[in-house]
Amino acid sequence: MKNTFIARNPSVLWFLAALGLFTALVTIASEATGAGLISTSFVKTLGKTLCLCLIAIAMDVVWGYCGILSLGHFAFFGIGGYSIGMWLMYARTEIIVTESLAGRTIPATPQEVSDAIGNQIFGVVGSSEFPLIWAFADSFWMQMAFVILIPGLLALVFGWLAFRSRVTGVYLSILTQAMTLALALYLFQNDSGLRGNNGLSGLQNLPGMDDVSQATVSLAFFLASAAALALGYLLFAWITDSKLGNIIQAIRDDEARVRFLGYHVESYKLFVFTITAIIAGIAGALYYPQAGIINPAEIAPIASIYLAVWVAIGGRGRLYGAVLGAAFVSLLSSWFTGGGAPNINLGFYTVQWVDWWLVLLGLSFVLVTLYAPKGIGGLFDKLVRKS
Amino acid sequence: MRRLFLSLAWLMAFATSAFAQDLQSILQTHAEEVAKPSRNSVGVVMDDLVASGLPQTTAFLEQWAERNIWQNDETGSFFIGIEDGDDLTLTDIDSGEETSVSADGYSQLRPNGGVRRVIGTALVQFQLSDPDPERRLSALESIGRRADASQLPLLIASLEGEDDAAIRARKEQLINFLTARFGENTDDRIAAINSLSKDTSVEARAVLNQILATEVKIADALPQDDNVADVINTLSDHTAYYAQLVDADLAPAMVSSGDVLAALEANVVEGRVGGIPLAQLNSEDARNAAYVELAAAGTVPPLVTADDVTATLDDFYFYSAYDEPDAAITDAARAALDSVETRVGWSQFLDLSLDGLSLASIYFLAAIGLAITFGQMGVINMAHGEFIMMGAYTGYVVQLFVPDYTISLLIALPLAFAVTFGAGVAMERLVIRHLYHRPLETLLATFGISIALQQIAKNIFGTQARPLTSPEWLSGALVISDVIQISYIRIAIFVLALIFLCVLLYILKRTRLGLEVRAVTQNPGMAASMGINPDRINMMTFGLGSGIAGVAGVSIGLYAQVTSEMGANYIVQSFMTVVVGGVGSVFGTLAGAGLIGFLQKGIEWLNPSNTLAAQTYMILFIILFIQFRPKGIVALKGRAAAD
Numbered sequence A: 001m002k003n004t005f006i007a008r009n010p011s012v013l014w015f016l017a018a019l020g021l022f023t024a025l026v027t028i029a030s031e032a033t034g035a036g037l038i039s040t041s042f043v044k045t046l047g048k049t050l051c052l053c054l055i056a057i058a059m060d061v062v063w064g065y066c067g068i069l070s071l072g073h074f075a076f077f078g079i080g081g082y083s084i085g086m087w088l089m090y091a092r093t094e095i096i097v098t099e100s101l102a103g104r105t106i107p108a109t110p111q112e113v114s115d116a117i118g119n120q121i122f123g124v125v126g127s128s129e130f131p132l133i134w135a136f137a138d139s140f141w142m143q144m145a146f147v148i149l150i151p152g153l154l155a156l157v158f159g160w161l162a163f164r165s166r167v168t169g170v171y172l173s174i175l176t177q178a179m180t181l182a183l184a185l186y187l188f189q190n191d192s193g194l195r196g197n198n199g200l201s202g203l204q205n206l207p208g209m210d211d212v213s214q215a216t217v218s219l220a221f222f223l224a225s226a227a228a229l230a231l232g233y234l235l236f237a238w239i240t241d242s243k244l245g246n247i248i249q250a251i252r253d254d255e256a257r258v259r260f261l262g263y264h265v266e267s268y269k270l271f272v273f274t275i276t277a278i279i280a281g282i283a284g285a286l287y288y289p290q291a292g293i294i295n296p297a298e299i300a301p302i303a304s305i306y307l308a309v310w311v312a313i314g315g316r317g318r319l320y321g322a323v324l325g326a327a328f329v330s331l332l333s334s335w336f337t338g339g340g341a342p343n344i345n346l347g348f349y350t351v352q353w354v355d356w357w358l359v360l361l362g363l364s365f366v367l368v369t370l371y372a373p374k375g376i377g378g379l380f381d382k383l384v385r386k387s
Numbered sequence B: 001m002r003r004l005f006l007s008l009a010w011l012m013a014f015a016t017s018a019f020a021q022d023l024q025s026i027l028q029t030h031a032e033e034v035a036k037p038s039r040n041s042v043g044v045v046m047d048d049l050v051a052s053g054l055p056q057t058t059a060f061l062e063q064w065a066e067r068n069i070w071q072n073d074e075t076g077s078f079f080i081g082i083e084d085g086d087d088l089t090l091t092d093i094d095s096g097e098e099t100s101v102s103a104d105g106y107s108q109l110r111p112n113g114g115v116r117r118v119i120g121t122a123l124v125q126f127q128l129s130d131p132d133p134e135r136r137l138s139a140l141e142s143i144g145r146r147a148d149a150s151q152l153p154l155l156i157a158s159l160e161g162e163d164d165a166a167i168r169a170r171k172e173q174l175i176n177f178l179t180a181r182f183g184e185n186t187d188d189r190i191a192a193i194n195s196l197s198k199d200t201s202v203e204a205r206a207v208l209n210q211i212l213a214t215e216v217k218i219a220d221a222l223p224q225d226d227n228v229a230d231v232i233n234t235l236s237d238h239t240a241y242y243a244q245l246v247d248a249d250l251a252p253a254m255v256s257s258g259d260v261l262a263a264l265e266a267n268v269v270e271g272r273v274g275g276i277p278l279a280q281l282n283s284e285d286a287r288n289a290a291y292v293e294l295a296a297a298g299t300v301p302p303l304v305t306a307d308d309v310t311a312t313l314d315d316f317y318f319y320s321a322y323d324e325p326d327a328a329i330t331d332a333a334r335a336a337l338d339s340v341e342t343r344v345g346w347s348q349f350l351d352l353s354l355d356g357l358s359l360a361s362i363y364f365l366a367a368i369g370l371a372i373t374f375g376q377m378g379v380i381n382m383a384h385g386e387f388i389m390m391g392a393y394t395g396y397v398v399q400l401f402v403p404d405y406t407i408s409l410l411i412a413l414p415l416a417f418a419v420t421f422g423a424g425v426a427m428e429r430l431v432i433r434h435l436y437h438r439p440l441e442t443l444l445a446t447f448g449i450s451i452a453l454q455q456i457a458k459n460i461f462g463t464q465a466r467p468l469t470s471p472e473w474l475s476g477a478l479v480i481s482d483v484i485q486i487s488y489i490r491i492a493i494f495v496l497a498l499i500f501l502c503v504l505l506y507i508l509k510r511t512r513l514g515l516e517v518r519a520v521t522q523n524p525g526m527a528a529s530m531g532i533n534p535d536r537i538n539m540m541t542f543g544l545g546s547g548i549a550g551v552a553g554v555s556i557g558l559y560a561q562v563t564s565e566m567g568a569n570y571i572v573q574s575f576m577t578v579v580v581g582g583v584g585s586v587f588g589t590l591a592g593a594g595l596i597g598f599l600q601k602g603i604e605w606l607n608p609s610n611t612l613a614a615q616t617y618m619i620l621f622i623i624l625f626i627q628f629r630p631k632g633i634v635a636l637k638g639r640a641a642a643d
Helices: A002-008 A010-029 A040-065 A073-102 A110-125 A140-164 A169-188 A214-241 A243-253 A255-260 A265-291 A301-314 A319-337 A353-371 A375-386 B002-019 B023-029 B031-035 B042-052 B056-065 B113-128 B133-145 B151-159 B165-182 B186-198 B202-211 B234-247 B257-266 B284-296 B306-314 B327-376 B384-401 B405-430 B439-461 B488-510 B512-522 B524-529 B534-559 B566-581 B586-606 B611-628
Strands: B069-072 B078-084 B087-092 B098-102 B106-108 B214-219 B228-231 B317-322 B477-479 B485-487
Touching: A002 A010, A002 A214, A010 A214, A010 A319, A040 A073, A040 A214, A040 A243, A040 A265, A040 A301, A040 A319, A073 A110, A073 A140, A073 A169, A073 A265, A073 A301, A140 A169, A140 A265, A140 B611, A169 A301, A169 B439, A169 B566, A169 B611, A214 A243, A214 A265, A214 A319, A243 A255, A243 A265, A255 A265, A301 A319, A301 A353, A301 A375, A301 B439, A319 A353, A319 A375, A353 B439, B023 B031, B023 B042, B023 B056, B031 B042, B042 B056, B042 B113, B056 B069, B056 B078, B056 B113, B078 B106, B113 B133, B113 B151, B133 B165, B151 B165, B165 B186, B165 B202, B186 B202, B186 B327, B202 B327, B214 B234, B234 B306, B234 B317, B257 B284, B327 B384, B327 B485, B327 B488, B327 B512, B327 B534, B327 B566, B327 B586, B384 B405, B384 B439, B384 B534, B384 B566, B405 B534, B439 B566, B477 B488, B485 B488, B488 B512, B488 B534, B488 B586, B512 B524, B512 B534, B524 B534, B534 B566, B566 B586, B566 B611, B586 B611
Parallel strands: none
Antiparallel strands: B069 B078, B069 B106, B078 B087, B087 B098, B214 B317, B228 B317, B477 B485
């Protein structure tokens, strides 16, 4: 079975080989192994990019394969980040608080420890009580389960409501956008229990691992992200190649016909929507410890639109296209906005890319939509067919 | 008759001025009482001053109360003096002539508190019948701010000669307020209180609340002689009420967990406190046990347990008692206040509805252009918000060149329409035309245009908000009562929304263009075979929708700040307005804007501190609403509804 699956999809092997080679090269060149050719911060950037690639293939499955343009998948990404962030922040603060209380003659009561942690975490929003949603923040495994469960459940409920009443096409896009906007607005409140617009911070410091250098930690996260991307890629390649995948693509092409053929279209859509939301949650849980901070601005509607942009530029309907698009655009974006690109002096005006990059991105996006609807992946198709 | 009266008045005025030519001479006749006044003796001076009716008396009394009157030790005459180091700037109390002298030889008059109060009362009396209406009004204002029982007879006395209708009404109102609070006769007071039961003004409510002012008292048993307002249930907050007992020295102080900790830390003996090893003191119970041991040894005050607190609280009654001893009056005031509050509630509801209406008109303005491009043509234009922004910036640029705000507004409205009409037509020709059969990709392409336009605006105008100043006649608010008021800008936006609605309906239903637009929307192929050029119509329709967005931008800019992100703030709400209302129907957009506007204000009213939460709940409501009415409020039926 496995052989035939690979045989039918040689691109999966090519992709895994390329990813493996890339990972090995970065590992050898990183500071953690002593070569030091790639700085720790760039390892982090690469690790984050791999996470973005992971959510991009999820987006590609839901949009490119199933035809649901979800403008809310970054909400699931953010929820994954918040879930793991809660544990990271709680556990680290607990260690700090326990250390500071250890010097006292009389040992602290559990209540005092918990009050002190609450004060540390929520002092910034003028509170010290633990909200209900932090009930399991002390348990790593519970929060890890939440990374999967909360995005999955939210997608299940939302998708069930939406698909059941046959909200399709642009209406669904607007509805998912409303969902992520509602979530972002909710999290912006100070009494949301997740520190309002301060968000969760200090996530790059793993609790109890203060002796381990950031170089090692970031390499570990980079490898974990690469592994997650590889597994996610295999999972989605397998799903899209299966009979299930055929039906999903048929739904994209003509939903009514699939329904008339006797398939329960809603269940298939719901499955795709939910599984991609879970993968998005996992990608977020890997991304934010590398980014170090998460705040509600991260899940504003624009983030999800960018996600669609990456997939469209990379080429919809092929998983490697999504990976290419996400990696290409996000790395290019950090190169331009980070001041890497040289400014162009026109004599009367100097084009500073920090200011003009978004204009270039927006316009190139229009051009890709108009003239290259298959994106970068389309170029590969042409090459393959010629040879 | 009238002439006779006039001449009499003139004669009287002449007679008084002839009788006492200047203030100084009146003061000199009472020099002793003025220089060393006491509360009893100063009355004579006041009587004479009041009788003189001299205009400079007011200024003199004010300065006297402020301790700015100085007396020359030799001549005994009085001056207004301002001390400046060793020097003194003297002002003659009659002529107002200023001289500068050395402070030697002058002594300052220092009236005590009692005398100053008498001066104050006299001053009010003067001001209340001052010939200048401004001064009378300011005196009334100060009475309104600091009401006092002594002002009541003065007000009643001054009412007689009052000829200005407005001031007279104000005086009567204040007399009513003062009677309600300080009247001597219970029946008069109750009548005054009852007359307030229809007055929703903040002032009247304050008067009633002052009558109903209470004080929390603690007693062993409920007293019979006190006007008790309410018996307080201490169960709600043990700690706070117990603290009151402690403050009143009726109970021993509570020992907080912090105090326990401090006491334990201070009494560590050989690694133990009260016989318990330190390591075991990591729970509240163990600490309390150790503390009880310490207390038994007499080292620390005894621990007050939660049971002790409840038992002690049970022994006492906490009740609030009215400051006003007469129960009949407090009952009347309570009834009046209840009735006022019902009225205030209704007024607030009306005010909230007005707010909702104006929010709805803003949403309508933002969404109406979209109702054309998205509703009629089915084009998802994510750059619609940027057209709104473009219109607002057009208004801002016009204001830079035309300083008169009214004229600049009149120029900006059509110019904004022209600019965004052009932008819309260009966008339709260059991009959207190629994507009519790929609606999802229109969404992404227009989004690309949206971020490009937003960034360009940011590059040109910077990130800080730009003001779009409204003309003078649009500032301020229409005040209907203390509770209901609405700003003129909001009224103008409402009117503009109405105009837009009418113009749009007219264009769509009564003009050739509208007919062709509807034809192309329903069946482009058939329309083309009837000689309509669908390309041209699509272009015009898109231009119209975009142009309206530009005009909406100017009006929204007047109400909110102009930033490069202002459009993005409205885009999701605008789409929701159109979707909730029902795509393809102008009335649907109206209904959608109404629903969303009123709903948002309603939720804000339930949770006023938090507009973010209101928006969150509103979006959740909309998501649910679309489940049950996927086609919106005004759903098209029949073949027009086909996708």
